[in-house]
Amino acid sequence: MTEKTYRIDIEGGAAVRARPGDTLLEVAAEAGLEVSADCGGAGTCGKCRARAGGLLEPPSDAERKLLSAREIESGVRLACQARISGDAGAVFEGNAVSSEITDFCMEYEPPDSGRGHAPDSERGFGLAIDIGTTTLNARLVDLETGRAAASAASANPQRIYGADVASRLSFAVSGGLGALRSGLRRRVSRMVEWLAERGGVEAGAAKRSIVVGNPTMLSVFFGYDPSGIGAAPFTPPFTGTAAALARELGIPAAEGAVAETLPVVAGYVGADAVSAALRAGLHRPGGPRLMIDLGTNAEMVLAAGGEIWACAAAAGPAFEGAHISCGSTAREGAVDTVMLSEDGTLAVGTIGGAAPEGLCGTGLIDALAVLLDSGALAASGRLTAPEDGPIADRLSGGDLGSQPEFHIVRPGEMGARRPVSITQQDIREAQLAKGAILAGAETLMAAAGVDAASLEAVYLAGALGYSLNSKSAIRIGLLPGARPEIVKFIGNAALDGAADALVSAKAREDARLLGDSIRYFELSSAPGFADRFAAAMAFPANLH
Structure with a gap:
């Protein structure tokens, strides 16, 4: 007997069929919209509000707690709680993003001999893929020249299961690992097909793929169980590199083509941090230099005194x-x-x-x-x-x-x-994020014996580190050492470093050596971190 389904119209997405008991959150994703669900669908954040009509189960206790009687009466529901009982429709206003794939417009300068990573002049094309907690970025690269043939960006479809790594891990442990993995692989596959069309090559032409991301994202994508990352001692299922046949991961690629990661260092310092550090040149000799990836996990890599240190601060997704x-x-x-x-x-x-x-x-x-x-x-x-x-x-x-x-x-x-x-409340969330980043940097520098005044450069990576106003960042106390002249924006250095490693065997070897040499520093048990964090949440006094 065929299971009964109902027609659900989602404004801004496609009309889809849904089963009784499906949530509007799940239906919206099926319709091509990904709705913010910072709490992972627990009904506690209130970000997945929708104006709904038609046949839905009565509001849950969570909805009655977060929504006013007037809102409920006017048809406002929490999409993660509202369950289908018949034909229905919903409108999401400002809290949903399309699952469409768009151009990724950040400029990319191919590696050259001046940086020691000249392309190996191999004919064909390859893929550099950065699996971010919030956003996926990918680049189709000419292996011979190192130049980008096309670049793409799309929202990470896992966002409907929570805004940060912790909520994704919780969802995975509760039985959702398969959903996390399948959705991610499908989206990456679509992005590769989009890149091939834009780049004028066959979808299965890629000869090699380099994939970077934090340890949780890489574990999910490559088929590992990431649950060990979620609790002390925060153990990832693998360190170093991982590899698999690209087609087994859902990546359209040439037969026998391999997808591999750059090194994973620890539970919260992954291949994205190593890739960004590689792009920033932290493996080369020089004075004290700090790289901060301004993402959910705020990975930091510090080069000083011939050593390389790394940590990750739980900045959260604010x-x-x-x-x-x-x-x-x-x-x-x-x-x-x-x-x-x-x-x-x-x-x-x-x-x-x-x-x-x-x-x-x-x-x-x-x-x-x-x-x-x-x-x-x-x-x-x-x-x-x-x-x-x-x-x-x-x-x-x-x-x-x-x-x-x-x-x-x-x-x-x-x-x-x-x-x-x-x-x-928004300000409190921002204080938690900026406090974690500043305290993490200060604690890492203290462990390495580095004073903020001695820093030669602070590299800011990630999408935020591409267009951030350095004066504003310093004004709110986000960065160590209030000197705008040492702040350098390096954009999505994780994707750029992956592209470098894609075309250069020397870059891949440097990334391996970099990963092996990094001294991981666990902030949660570090002496002085709690006190620094409490102090770093405060904003600086007027600097004028």
């Missing part, structure tokens, strides 16, 4: 838009710049110049800097609403029962359909 009330990934319409103009008015910019649809990490950091410079944000992180000042008319709340807010964009401004604001 700077990638998660756990922030109006948070967004770095997509079209996300507010990415906020500053005070010379006449004292607030100047706001969005990605692509589109109407504001949310606040991404760079915009959040800029906004915090504006609040600090305006005197509306105390060093403790307390947001106030002063009666005068350049942004006084954009601050509200703070009375009994009312949470203070900074209104960056009001409805109607710049074509915005809904407000883009920062709440007191």
Whole structure:
């Protein structure tokens, strides 16, 4: 007997058939939309709100706790809790991203002999793939020249199971490992097909693939069980490199082609950190240099005194838009710049110049800097609403029962359909993230005997480290050593390093030696980290 299914219409996605008991969150993913579910579907974050109609099971206890009676009456539901009982439809406003694949526009300079990683001049094409917790990036590379034939980006489909590694691990342990793996492999396969079409080559033409990512993402993708990473002593299922036939991983590639990783160092320092350190040149002689990957896990690599140290700080996904009330990934319409103009008015910019649809990490950091410079944000992180000042008319709340807010964009401004604001809770989330990064860097430097004043360079990697305003980052106390001249943006160095290793045997060997030489430093048990973290959550006093 055929199981009964129902038609579900998801605005912005395809109409799909769903089984009784499926959640709107699952149905939206099937329809081509991936909805923010920072809590992994536990019904505690409230980010997966949708306006729904049709036949759905009654609101759950979690929904009644997070949604007001008026919201429930008007059809607002939590997609992770709302279960199908008949034909239905839903609209997600601002909290869903398409599963489409887009151009990845960061520039890439191929390796050359000057950096010691000239291409080996092998004919054909290969793939460099970076599996990020939030975003997937891939590049089709000409093995002979090292030049990119096409680059692609897409959301990590696992985001519907949680915003960070911890929530993904929890989902995997509870029986969801298969779903994590299959969804990820399908998306990577689609990206490779997209790259081949854009690059004008056959989809199965790739002769070699280099895959980087944090240990959890790589374990899931390559078929390992990552559960050991989730609890002390945080043991990954493999260290060093892993390899498999590309086709067995779902990667369209030439017959017999191999996909391999760069080295994994420890449970939270993976091939992405090694790849970024390789691209930053930390394996070469020089003075003290620090590389920070500004992602969920905030991996850091420090070269000093002929040694290389590494750690990872649990920064969380706040700077990638998660756990922030109006948070967004770095997509079209996300507010990415906020500053005070010379006449004292607030100047706001969005990605692509589109109407504001949310606040991404760079915009959040800029906004915090504006609040600090305006005197509306105390060093403790307390947001106030002063009666005068350049942004006084954009601050509200703070009375009994009312949470203070900074209104960056009001409805109607710049074509915005809904407000883009920062709440007191958002500021606390940002403090946790920036505190973890700063305390991690300071603790790592202390272990290596390095003073911030002696740093020759601070390399910022990741999508955030491509467009971040260094003055804003320093203003909020994100980076060690408040010297803008030593801050260097290196973009998605993990993907770039993977592309270098793809075309150069010397780069692959340097990555192996780099991985072997790294001294991993576990922050959770490090003396002084807790005290540094508590201190680093505070914002610096006015620097002017």
